[in-house]
Amino acid sequence: MPEGETRMSNIESLRPVPARRLSARLAALAAAAWFAGAVPAARAELGGNAATARDEAQPTSSRLQVTPHEAYAVHERRAADGAIVRQYLDRRGFVFAVAWRSSGPADLAALLGRYYPTYRALGARRIDLHHAALHTAELVVETGGVLRTFTGRAYLPRQFPAGVDVASIR
Amino acid sequence: MPRHVHMLFRLGLWAALSGMVLGACGGGSSSASSGTGAGAATGPNVAALSVDSFPPYGTDSCAPAPGCGSLNQLYITLRVCPHGSTSNCQTIDHVAVDTGSLGLRLLAASLRPPTSSFLGSAGGLLAALPTITTTSAGGNGTTVTGTLAECAQFGGGYSWGSIRNVDITFVGTNETASNVPMQVMGDMEPAPAACVTQSTTQYALTGSGTNSSGVVTANPLTYPYLGANGLIGVSLFAQDCQPCATVAQPQQGNNTAGLAYVVCADMTGNHCTPTTVAPAMQVVNPITALPTDNNGFLIRMAAVGSDGAASASGSMIFGIGTQANNALGSATRIAANPAEEPGFVYTTYSGSANAYGIFDSGSSLYFFSDASIALCGSSGVLAAYYCPGGPSAKGSANTTLNLRAVVNDYRDSATPSSTIAFSVNNLNNFTNAAAYAYDNVGGPGPASFGYFIWGMPTFYGKTIYFGLADNADGYAAPYYAF
Numbered sequence: 001m002p003e004g005e006t007r008m009s010n011i012e013s014l015r016p017v018p019a020r021r022l023s024a025r026l027a028a029l030a031a032a033a034w035f036a037g038a039v040p041a042a043r044a045e046l047g048g049n050a051a052t053a054r055d056e057a058q059p060t061s062s063r064l065q066v067t068p069h070e071a072y073a074v075h076e077r078r079a080a081d082g083a084i085v086r087q088y089l090d091r092r093g094f095v096f097a098v099a100w101r102s103s104g105p106a107d108l109a110a111l112l113g114r115y116y117p118t119y120r121a122l123g124a125r126r127i128d129l130h131h132a133a134l135h136t137a138e139l140v141v142e143t144g145g146v147l148r149t150f151t152g153r154a155y156l157p158r159q160f161p162a163g164v165d166v167a168s169i170r
Numbered sequence: 171m172p173r174h175v176h177m178l179f180r181l182g183l184w185a186a187l188s189g190m191v192l193g194a195c196g197g198g199s200s201s202a203s204s205g206t207g208a209g210a211a212t213g214p215n216v217a218a219l220s221v222d223s224f225p226p227y228g229t230d231s232c233a234p235a236p237g238c239g240s241l242n243q244l245y246i247t248l249r250v251c252p253h254g255s256t257s258n259c260q261t262i263d264h265v266a267v268d269t270g271s272l273g274l275r276l277l278a279a280s281l282r283p284p285t286s287s288f289l290g291s292a293g294g295l296l297a298a299l300p301t302i303t304t305t306s307a308g309g310n311g312t313t314v315t316g317t318l319a320e321c322a323q324f325g326g327g328y329s330w331g332s333i334r335n336v337d338i339t340f341v342g343t344n345e346t347a348s349n350v351p352m353q354v355m356g357d358m359e360p361a362p363a364a365c366v367t368q369s370t371t372q373y374a375l376t377g378s379g380t381n382s383s384g385v386v387t388a389n390p391l392t393y394p395y396l397g398a399n400g401l402i403g404v405s406l407f408a409q410d411c412q413p414c415a416t417v418a419q420p421q422q423g424n425n426t427a428g429l430a431y432v433v434c435a436d437m438t439g440n441h442c443t444p445t446t447v448a449p450a451m452q453v454v455n456p457i458t459a460l461p462t463d464n465n466g467f468l469i470r471m472a473a474v475g476s477d478g479a480a481s482a483s484g485s486m487i488f489g490i491g492t493q494a495n496n497a498l499g500s501a502t503r504i505a506a507n508p509a510e511e512p513g514f515v516y517t518t519y520s521g522s523a524n525a526y527g528i529f530d531s532g533s534s535l536y537f538f539s540d541a542s543i544a545l546c547g548s549s550g551v552l553a554a555y556y557c558p559g560g561p562s563a564k565g566s567a568n569t570t571l572n573l574r575a576v577v578n579d580y581r582d583s584a585t586p587s588s589t590i591a592f593s594v595n596n597l598n599n600f601t602n603a604a605a606y607a608y609d610n611v612g613g614p615g616p617a618s619f620g621y622f623i624w625g626m627p628t629f630y631g632k633t634i635y636f637g638l639a640d641n642a643d644g645y646a647a648p649y650y651a652f
Contacts, residue, residue, distance in 0.1 A: 084619070099618040101526075104420065105323045105368040126390040127554050128240075128534035128625075129401070130270050130325035131615055135553035142554075142616045144537065145325030146270040146530055146623065147405055147513045153618040167541030170618045 045113025046154050048095045071161040088169060090161045097155035097169045105150050112154055115139050211470060211485040213495045215463050217340040219484035220245050221607040224264050224397050240397035241606060242534040242626035246486060247341040250295060253349045258298035261341060266398035268532030269636060272410040273453030274338060274352035275329050276400030279393035296354065299334040306433035306445035308418040314443045316435045320353055320453065321365035322410065327390035328369045329353060330361035330439060338456050345488050347459035351451060356392050362439035402456060406506055406513045406648035407639050410453040419444035458638060463489030465641035468496055469531065473631030476595065478605030482630060490635055498651060501635055502588045505647040507580035508639055515650065516582045517622040519575040523582060524620035529634055529650050533625030536592060537615030546597055556612045557596045564598035588652060592628065
């Protein structure tokens with residue numbers, strides 16, 4: 001996958017926490033397996049990586065649905081009670097965006113992972129009774145809560161794969 | 171100074187410029203034009219509505235205030251009495267009408283006699299309202315006997331405080347809801363940690379003022395940040411937490427920090443435990459507690475011009491098909507989801523069917539996803555607003571978008587449907603420095619899962635019907651009609 005390898009190295013250079021210990025060969029294997037949906041579930045939280053771990057932020061008793069796109073894939077888990085978490089992974093398995101919907105307030109600590117302290121430190125601005133948002137060059141978090149349905153998305157603007165834009169996170 | 175900065179003042183988005191905000195929100199009156207258009211309704215079932223600049227309370231300044239003269243916040247006036255009493259009643263103006271939440275929630279600060287302290291003095295209506303003493307049930311093993319309270323999460327903050335029963339009269343009408351459980355906001359500070367940490371906005375337990383980024387660190391749903399004396403949630407349902415009748419602290423998915431009704435050992439949030447609450451004791455939609463005209467209501471707002479208006483007037487008309495002035499007539503009914511995603515309808519926009527849409531007077535913008543519309547900035551508060559044509563564009567034809575979308579029922583069946591035309595204007599085009607009512611402002615919001623909120627801009631120049639769930643007129647589902 002020469003094209004995939006090129007893309008990965010570009011992204012890796014932008015990552016705040018490098019994963020350089022992965023050889024290009026391993027990364028290519030992981031990417032290939034990930035596109036086939038065979039890799040164990042990635043971390044749901046923003047900035048997580050398929051190579052690193054378990055699933056602490058996912059709805060319990062949920063099933064995974066993988067939707068591949070050219071430069072990224074969407075891993076969606078839908079719990080029996082209706083809560084949904086979508087994670088957006090680049091070809092190396094890095095989670096550059098998450099989106100969620102549930103009938104209660106989202107567990108932002110689990111969804112935002114290591115970006116949660118940044119979110120809390122900067123604070124989200126209230127837009128109105130039902131909406132708040134944080135927009136920085138590094139991190140965007142947009143939330144809404146109406147009628148006991150809570151919806152949101154968070155993404156890392158500088159970590160988007162080439163050719164992928166914000167409109168994909170929905 | 172760029173035009174969009176002027177717009178920020180009008181939006182109450184003081185940001186780092188809070189020192190200059192005072193001039194924008196200090197004036198309760200303005201010589202700028204008011205909205206005109208739809209005729210006002212009259213009758214004993216009609217209450218007056220307004221969108222205007224909400225003056226600061228008491229002697230406090232309103233900066234730094236997200237709710238200072240709130241953009242597109244819809245207000246009503248209520249007379250609130252202790253249940254069964256005519257003593258200690260209080261007329262409370264500027265209660266925000268919110269079709270996106272449920273129940274009456276009034277600021278403790280607005281229920282006390284005003285003084286130079288924003289918390290007011292002792293006495294007044296608040297002192298005359300008994301709290302509810304109960305014993306927790308169905309909680310986490312700890313049983314507490316004490317005061318019934320609630321943490322209600324909104325997308326823009328949380329509402330925390332005790333539950334008390336009141337009689338509510340909509341001023342100007344003969345409509346009185348008797349013995350209605352409501353929430354007092356801010357009478358049991360500090361809020362429980364679980365209530366705070368799951369809020370989208372709060373990040374410090376006892377924050378106040380703003381941080382170095384100009385972000386308000388206090389919970390926005392407190393005085394004076396709320397920009398209202400309280401909220402009256404009049405969504406399509408009766409109770410604010412149906413699952414709470416059988417489950418303490420209902421959860422969904424992985425949302426383990428859930429907190430709804432609790433019993434607290436003292437008048438703080440420090441020693442509280444979750445509890446189940448019978449439907450009759452929950453915060454209820456006051457409309458459903460009216461003796462008649464209780465199957466729904468109409469909101470009719472005057473139109474505003476494309477440059478906004480300092481204020482806009484309107485009417486809340488109680489009942490649907492119960493009086494000569496509230497007939498459904500030729501309005502199209504759009505059934506709303508009665509269960510899993512309550513109150514939502516489909517909105518088809520630009521080829522996409524969006525499943526999560528409501529008519530929400532508590533949302534200040536049209537919230538919808540359209541990547542082809544430029545944002546007003548790439549970071550900071552401006553990034554939450556659409557600026558067609560670009561962040562610095564103004565005046566040219568492409569800075570005003572005339573759009574349309576088709577609304578249909580929650581099952582996404584094609585009929586009946588209704589097409590709504592709406593506009594989104596670049597903030598730079600606005601010139602009216604004292605305007606608070608706009609029918610042409612939008613933003614992306616969370617922009618996921620087909621989120622499409624018909625916010626307050628939708629309401630101007632229209633009559634929108636809200637048919638409540640389990641209504642008595644034979645229509646199976648809750649509905650909107652227009």
